[in-house]
Amino acid sequence: MQALPDSPLASDAPKAGRGLLRFLTCGSVDDGKSTLIGRLLYDCGNLPDDQLAALERDSRKHGTTGEDLDLALLVDGLEAEREQGITIDVAYRYFSSPRRAFIVADTPGHEQYTRNMATGASNADAAVLLVDARKGLLVQTRRHAYLCSLLGLRHVVVAVNKIDLVADGESVFQQIEADIRAFTASLGFITLAAVPVSARFGDNISTPSSRLPWYTGPTLLGWLETLDITHDRDHSPLRFPVQYVNRPNVDFRGYAGTVSSGVVRAGDPVVVAGSGRQTVVTRIVTADGDLLEARAGQAVTLTLEDEIDIARGDVLSAPDTRPEVADQFAAHLLWMAEEELLPGRPYLMRLGTATVPVRVTSIRHKVDVNSLEHLAARTLHLNEVGFCNLSTPTPVAVDPYTEFPGTGAFILIDRQTNATVGAGMVSFALRRATNVHRQALTVDRVAREQLNAHPAKAIWFTGLSGSGKSTIANALEQRLHAQGIHTYLLDGDNVRHGLNRDLGFTDADRVENIRRVGEVAKLMTDAGLVVLCSFISPFRAERQMVRELFSAGEFVEVFVDTPIEECIQRDPKGLYARAQAGKLKNFTGIDSPYEAPEHPELRIDTQGRTPEQAADQLLGVLGL
Amino acid sequence: MNTLSPHLQRLEAEAIHILREVAAECAHPVMLYSIGKDSGVMVHLALKAFFPAKPPFPLLHVDTQWKFREMIEHRDALVAQHGLELLVHTNPEGIARGISPVASGSSVHTQVMKTDALKQALDHYGFDAAFGGARRDEEKSRAKERVFSFRAPGHVWDPRRQRPELWNLYNSRIRLGETLRVFPLSNWTEMDVWEYTRAEGIPVVPLYFAAPRPVVKREGQWIVRDDERLPLLAGEQPEMRRVRFRSLGCYPLSAAIDSDADTLDDIIEEMRVSRSSERAGRLIDSDEAASMEKKKREGYF
Numbered sequence A: 001m002q003a004l005p006d007s008p009l010a011s012d013a014p015k016a017g018r019g020l021l022r023f024l025t026c027g028s029v030d031d032g033k034s035t036l037i038g039r040l041l042y043d044c045g046n047l048p049d050d051q052l053a054a055l056e057r058d059s060r061k062h063g064t065t066g067e068d069l070d071l072a073l074l075v076d077g078l079e080a081e082r083e084q085g086i087t088i089d090v091a092y093r094y095f096s097s098p099r100r101a102f103i104v105a106d107t108p109g110h111e112q113y114t115r116n117m118a119t120g121a122s123n124a125d126a127a128v129l130l131v132d133a134r135k136g137l138l139v140q141t142r143r144h145a146y147l148c149s150l151l152g153l154r155h156v157v158v159a160v161n162k163i164d165l166v167a168d169g170e171s172v173f174q175q176i177e178a179d180i181r182a183f184t185a186s187l188g189f190i191t192l193a194a195v196p197v198s199a200r201f202g203d204n205i206s207t208p209s210s211r212l213p214w215y216t217g218p219t220l221l222g223w224l225e226t227l228d229i230t231h232d233r234d235h236s237p238l239r240f241p242v243q244y245v246n247r248p249n250v251d252f253r254g255y256a257g258t259v260s261s262g263v264v265r266a267g268d269p270v271v272v273a274g275s276g277r278q279t280v281v282t283r284i285v286t287a288d289g290d291l292l293e294a295r296a297g298q299a300v301t302l303t304l305e306d307e308i309d310i311a312r313g314d315v316l317s318a319p320d321t322r323p324e325v326a327d328q329f330a331a332h333l334l335w336m337a338e339e340e341l342l343p344g345r346p347y348l349m350r351l352g353t354a355t356v357p358v359r360v361t362s363i364r365h366k367v368d369v370n371s372l373e374h375l376a377a378r379t380l381h382l383n384e385v386g387f388c389n390l391s392t393p394t395p396v397a398v399d400p401y402t403e404f405p406g407t408g409a410f411i412l413i414d415r416q417t418n419a420t421v422g423a424g425m426v427s428f429a430l431r432r433a434t435n436v437h438r439q440a441l442t443v444d445r446v447a448r449e450q451l452n453a454h455p456a457k458a459i460w461f462t463g464l465s466g467s468g469k470s471t472i473a474n475a476l477e478q479r480l481h482a483q484g485i486h487t488y489l490l491d492g493d494n495v496r497h498g499l500n501r502d503l504g505f506t507d508a509d510r511v512e513n514i515r516r517v518g519e520v521a522k523l524m525t526d527a528g529l530v531v532l533c534s535f536i537s538p539f540r541a542e543r544q545m546v547r548e549l550f551s552a553g554e555f556v557e558v559f560v561d562t563p564i565e566e567c568i569q570r571d572p573k574g575l576y577a578r579a580q581a582g583k584l585k586n587f588t589g590i591d592s593p594y595e596a597p598e599h600p601e602l603r604i605d606t607q608g609r610t611p612e613q614a615a616d617q618l619l620g621v622l623g624l
Numbered sequence B: 001m002n003t004l005s006p007h008l009q010r011l012e013a014e015a016i017h018i019l020r021e022v023a024a025e026c027a028h029p030v031m032l033y034s035i036g037k038d039s040g041v042m043v044h045l046a047l048k049a050f051f052p053a054k055p056p057f058p059l060l061h062v063d064t065q066w067k068f069r070e071m072i073e074h075r076d077a078l079v080a081q082h083g084l085e086l087l088v089h090t091n092p093e094g095i096a097r098g099i100s101p102v103a104s105g106s107s108v109h110t111q112v113m114k115t116d117a118l119k120q121a122l123d124h125y126g127f128d129a130a131f132g133g134a135r136r137d138e139e140k141s142r143a144k145e146r147v148f149s150f151r152a153p154g155h156v157w158d159p160r161r162q163r164p165e166l167w168n169l170y171n172s173r174i175r176l177g178e179t180l181r182v183f184p185l186s187n188w189t190e191m192d193v194w195e196y197t198r199a200e201g202i203p204v205v206p207l208y209f210a211a212p213r214p215v216v217k218r219e220g221q222w223i224v225r226d227d228e229r230l231p232l233l234a235g236e237q238p239e240m241r242r243v244r245f246r247s248l249g250c251y252p253l254s255a256a257i258d259s260d261a262d263t264l265d266d267i268i269e270e271m272r273v274s275r276s277s278e279r280a281g282r283l284i285d286s287d288e289a290a291s292m293e294k295k296k297r298e299g300y301f
Helices: A033-043 A048-061 A079-084 A110-123 A139-151 A171-185 A221-226 A445-452 A469-482 A492-497 A507-526 A540-547 A563-568 A576-581 A611-622 B006-025 B037-049 B071-080 B092-096 B108-124 B140-144 B190-200 B264-273 B292-295
Strands: A020-026 A092-095 A100-106 A126-133 A154-161 A191-196 A244-249 A253-256 A262-266 A268-271 A278-285 A294-295 A299-304 A316-317 A323-337 A346-351 A353-366 A385-398 A409-413 A420-432 A456-462 A489-492 A530-534 A554-561 A602-605 B031-033 B059-062 B086-089 B129-131 B149-150 B179-182 B211-218 B221-224 B239-244 B255-258
Touching: A020 A033, A020 A110, A020 A139, A020 B006, A033 A092, A033 A100, A033 A126, A033 A221, A048 B255, A079 A469, A079 B149, A092 B140, A100 A110, A100 A191, A100 A221, A110 A139, A110 A299, A110 A420, A126 A221, A139 A171, A154 A171, A154 A221, A154 A445, A154 A469, A191 A221, A244 B006, A262 A278, A294 A353, A323 A353, A323 A554, A346 A385, A346 A420, A346 A540, A385 A420, A445 A507, A445 B037, A456 A469, A456 A507, A456 A540, A456 A611, A469 A489, A469 A530, A469 A554, A469 A611, A489 A507, A492 A507, A507 A530, A507 A540, A563 A576, A602 A611, B006 B037, B006 B129, B006 B179, B006 B190, B031 B108, B037 B071, B037 B086, B037 B179, B059 B108, B092 B221, B190 B264, B221 B239
Parallel strands: A020 A100, A020 A126, A126 A154, A154 A191, A456 A530, A456 A554, A489 A530, A554 A602, B031 B059, B031 B129, B059 B086, B129 B179
Antiparallel strands: A092 A100, A244 A253, A253 A299, A262 A294, A268 A278, A268 A316, A278 A299, A323 A385, A323 A420, A346 A353, A346 A409, A353 A385, A409 A420, B149 B179, B211 B221, B211 B239, B221 B255, B239 B255
16 A cells, blocks of 8 residues: 655645645446445535435435435436436536545446546546445456546546445455556556545545454545645646637737646747747736746736737747647547547547647557457447547647647547547657658649640539439530540549449448549649549538648539439439349448538539530539 | 635636637627626636737626616626626517516526527527536536537537537537537636635625615525515515525525625635525526426526
8 A cells, every 4th residue: 555645735735725636436337436426525514405405305216225315316417317327427526625625527437438438537637446345346447447547647546335345345455456556557557546435334435434444544535635636747848729819909919828738937939839930928918917937727828029920729839849740640539429430531620729620541450448459440439449540631739648638639520510529649740741841843733724725623523323423424524525625534433443442332431432532633633634523422521521622613513413213213223223122231322321512513403404414504614 | 916726726727718718719709697706707707818808708698677786786887897898688578578577487587588588689699609607516417517518509408419528628619500608617616706706806796795684584585675576475574684695696586595794704604614505595496306407408507
């Protein structure tokens, strides 16, 4: 057993002088987390009379502890949860002892709620890991310890609960403690303590238990009150993500933000990570007066000596300790959405105060969160953790998460639904963007367009299988060719015989298919051609991704709008018949979705119109 | 000089970060101002967050017409002192229908004059984000509320569609018709609010301090009679008692407590030994089990 850590604050600390401790409780479902938190609230006298009265009422109605108060009901909030007797979300609770204020994140135990636990852990200073004395370490215990470590927690107190229910408490406790030390040896915890407790009866929660004389260490609350979390964020290099540019008038331009690591002082030289521009901090402005210095966690406003281009999303650092500026990096990614990760699909990444598009380019491996084994994977499902390579179109300032949580953590946002779908922790930059310069070429696209005497364009036909995309594209190409325009037609079926022969029809493969075709179309447009692309391309996100490869006016989206009933009737390749018979899986329109364009440049209604008429209509719009 | 405890410093910095996030990311934010102590702290934080500029958003007061007179005076003084933009909205349909807590009961009054009125105002001005002073420690269903709470079109709150919130990376992206409610004081407790109010010298409505006031006793609670609009029941005779409020809502839906606390120090000391919770005097909460969750689904703050 480790001794209580000595805190420099211990002697001079007045009430709540140690500040705030945020911790999360984790452990498997029946280990008694909610009861433990209820017990802490109860013992610290943080429960008013009317809440106690409500608890007595609720205990009779929903309680699982017979005649006693069911302390778990204090924390299981939503109606649905109370009825099912489980915790399905993260609940935050607040209490204080004379020595410290606490915020508890109560997180669920089941594997299907891994994301909730990660959410709670992301803002916690420490974790209380519950273990049922009767069951010992479970698969879930291992998973939770791993997730705590992954999210960067360094202080863990193991509460060996229900110790009153085992016969030889002392040896059971010692065995569990030894087991935990063994399997967390590689997880990088600075504090790892174990306390035998009974949350239901209050043993060793806030007062030492007389029933467990063999244990002489601190109580659980004792640990939490004295845990030293004064980590060395102050001694790390400066990171100041610019959050908001404050410009009330022409005389004042301030950069507001929260110092995410290190210390900034008035007079310090700083650089903007992205541009490399250097300047000097002139003032640290707050409503309480200017400061000489600001430390990690303080929300301040900086003014700078030079008027240089700085916006939200930029990161300020010291000139000699800059973050990496990279467009490719490796990170652990926890997937949080019901829909699986689609490698290749552009998501939005929120890192620090920056929001940029990002793609997962490859999954190096998936981590089995129970065994910690590395597995091969092509995608990530809900609650899975993968070690991935990510790529952004423009370089961003990134840091390793373990050293710089503020500039190494990110979330991924789905661009269609705006849902938060992933949480990531950067491991390292893969290459410095500054080392890879794009080769500047003398004969450029404008030169080729001039030689060709027509502009280059990409015309993208999307629509269901059998809607008439290729037929119309073919008719259009004939007309363009006749006018002396240099063209090329990229067709879905043909590309799948060559360039994309390694891809199937899963959602992930469809995304990659379109990504590759988009890049090829981009090269061909650069070569000065008018490229006609005929692809079902069922997802809006990928069509948007291709669109963003081109400049405005260069990309023309044509929605060949033929109702599914009509396509089924035409069925030129007999595919619908096979799909309806279940012989063809993932067929668009049958068992795989088609997301119609919301704002195509042109919509062609093929009913009552020949392909030639459609091609003529298009020709009029293109302006070639 | 900074006299804040490390704990309050951390809460203050977090709230300022949240306020700036919304100002940077949202097109038309607004701050809901209810005149109570939490609103007072929130406005104070907004003044600090954007110093030396003024907060880049207006305040919105949803006026049920049943606020205590001293609350309205306090509101107008605050706005004048700091030169803030204040919008006041009252549900005109509620007025036309003669809705009042006396005539219509607490539940209808709250629905029409608060919940509906708030939605009307948000829609009318096209606000995409609204700050509220709610705290997670107030009530059980609020313990799981996000800092950035997502509302589907029609201001609907679906607990199952809330976004995970990790680190300080708030997802503020919404589509047309969707809105956000943002709670900078999510992690504050009632005690934190009072201790911060004292440390920062934030003015509060005098109703929070004990003074002799005319009261009647109804269902075991002291109801202050602010004006003649509260009809007396048979046999009721207002008496003068030394009372104060812990939580200010609509008169007569907020009950007062017996108290001698007439300074911030006294209030904080009273709370330390108090055995009843803050919202116990808010008559709308105890209507039915999980009643706050139900109200929130309907769009109540």
